[in-house]
Amino acid sequence: MENGSMSTRENLLKVALVAFGATFMLVYPLAIVWPSGWAWHAGAPHESQYFMMIVGVYATLGAFLINAARNPYEHGSLIWFAIISSVVHALVMA
Numbered sequence: 690m691e692n693g694s695m696s697t698r699e700n701l702l703k704v705a706l707v708a709f710g711a712t713f714m715l716v717y718p719l720a721i722v723w724p725s726g727w728a729w730h731a732g733a734p735h736e737s738q739y740f741m742m743i744v745g746v747y748a749t750l751g752a753f754l755i756n757a758a759r760n761p762y763e764h765g766s767l768i769w770f771a772i773i774s775s776v777v778h779a780l781v782m783a
Contacts, residue, residue, distance in 0.1 A: 699761065702758075702761050706755065706768070707754075710750075710754030711755065713751030713754065714748045714752060716748065717744045717748070721734060
């Protein structure tokens with residue numbers, strides 16, 4: 690029974706890594722489709738150098754999170770970085 694719960698937990702972790710990784714990689718298209726939720730400047734996303742820099746950082750992190758889903762236990766520090774930095778980001782924005 691214990692092995693079954695570990696594989697379920699690992700599968701859920703893998704799904705979460707792919708879902709969050711894909712979301713991070715889609716910040717630019719989301720800013721076009723839903724600017725009030727994803728963009729924090731007026732105008733097209735590509736008109737802000739700051740926004741484009743953030744898009745690059747998040748897209749890179751997203752690609753690495755998706756790669757980490759193959760074997761999450763070998764990428765613990767990356768996963769914890771993504772979690773903690775997202776919590777810090779949310780606290781700052783709040």
